Amino acid sequence: MMIRSFGRLAVAAAVSAGIATPAMAAENTRLALGISGWTGFAPLILADKAGIFKKHGIEVDLKMIPQSSRNLALASGSIECAATTVETHVAWNTNGVPITQIFQMDKSYGADGIVARNGIKSIADLKGKSVAVSAPGTSPYFLVAWVLNKNHMSMKDINVVTLEPDAAAQAFIAGSNDAASTYEPYLSSVRDKPQVGHILATTLDYPMIMDTVGCSPKWLKANPKTAKALTDSYFDALDMITKDPDQAYTIMGAASKQTAQQFKESASLLRWANRADNEKFFASQIVPFMKEASVILKEAGVIRKLPDNYAALYDASYIK
Structure with missing residues (x-):
């Protein structure tokens, strides 16, 4: 009885003092996300430069990291999330760097x-x-x-x-x-x-490059609302591209030292995935592709074994 009473008093004291207990800990609305200069990732840059992340109450540090090093950054904790190709997520997971895909960004059509x-x-x-x-x-x-x-x-x-x-x-x-x-x-x-x-x-001849954003499973468990805000920010960036293409292309092109027209021409060689595209992708496309890709990854020596559970490599709940 005294122990339980002490527990209540300790929690009350913590609240009074403004100290968060583990159950009360607030989500971290800041995150670091690893990307590259690939045209398909530009909506994330747009979400940053146009204040879309801020509108959703999050602060995202977009870090330019070569794809070959992004898994090391994730493993070290210097980033919480990363944008990369689907088969790369498979390789990282299989090789001991866990990451959970939460939304699809793009698919290459000649890019x-x-x-x-x-x-x-x-x-x-x-x-x-x-x-x-x-x-x-x-x-x-x-x-x-x-x-x-x-x-x-x-x-x-x-x-x-x-x-x-x-x-x-x-x-x-x-x-x-x-x-x-x-x-x-x-x-x-x-x-x-x-x-x-x-x-x-x-990729017009060989359609097999598609990108998703994934995050550390541990970080996702602790910060589901922030992950949801990240996903919604991406979709809002796509809405801005549709509604105000001139401004959007200007902002995204500037990041790669291109004019709006040059960027638009590059972007014509890919398709960004909206919410409906994401729903279709996660419902019927991602697992078959990962299975086929895994065989080639193993043949190329990138992974030593095939994944045990493909369903564990993504979580489609954030696109809802």
């Missing part, structure tokens, strides 16, 4: 691709050639692995030169390497210079 010298006419011609591509566990690497797999080849058939997407495109334009895997806005830098090479394949 990711492989560029090659003009003498390389087919995927088969890549055999024995030098291909600049980011590290294993990134979307450019997975793109190459996927395309090779669909053409009865593997990463062992090419000579990999490890470069990030922007550097891969720049090196290719400068005359280095036989081919490169990159994405918008860097892909267009090669598209505009046909004398140095051509686009060999894109």
Whole structure:
């Protein structure tokens, strides 16, 4: 009896003193989210610059982190959430860095691709050639692995030169390497210079690049309202793109040193996923894709085993 009374008194004293007990602890409305300069992530930048995050009562620190390092940032706790491709979420989870996907951002429709010298006419011609591509566990690497797999080849058939997407495109334009895997806005830098090479394949030919935002499961459990506000902010950013495209493209283009028109052209090669798209994606598309992607990830040596439970890799409740 005395112990219970003391417990009540302790809680009352804590409330009086303004000290939060574990059950009373407020959500943290601040979070760090890892992204890159990929065009598909621009609505998050718009949500930041246009005050949409603030309207939803959250403060989001958008950190530019290469895809190959985002899992390390997540594991160290320097970020709570990350935007990346679906198969990368699978790889991180399988390799010991838990992350739960909560909303889909985009799907590439020609915004990711492989560029090659003009003498390389087919995927088969890549055999024995030098291909600049980011590290294993990134979307450019997975793109190459996927395309090779669909053409009865593997990463062992090419000579990999490890470069990030922007550097891969720049090196290719400068005359280095036989081919490169990159994405918008860097892909267009090669598209505009046909004398140095051509686009060999894109996600129009091989639709397999789609991005989601995921967060640490531990952070999600402690901050569900903040995660919901993050999701709703993304959808509000899409609404702004529809209602005020000129301002939206200007803001998003400035982040990648593009004019509004240049950014609009880059964005035409992808589709941002609205709430209805998200509902369809999580209901019927994400699991089949993760299963197919996992087989290729294992073949490419990115993961050693297939996931035990695909349903545990996402939580669709935040898109409602």
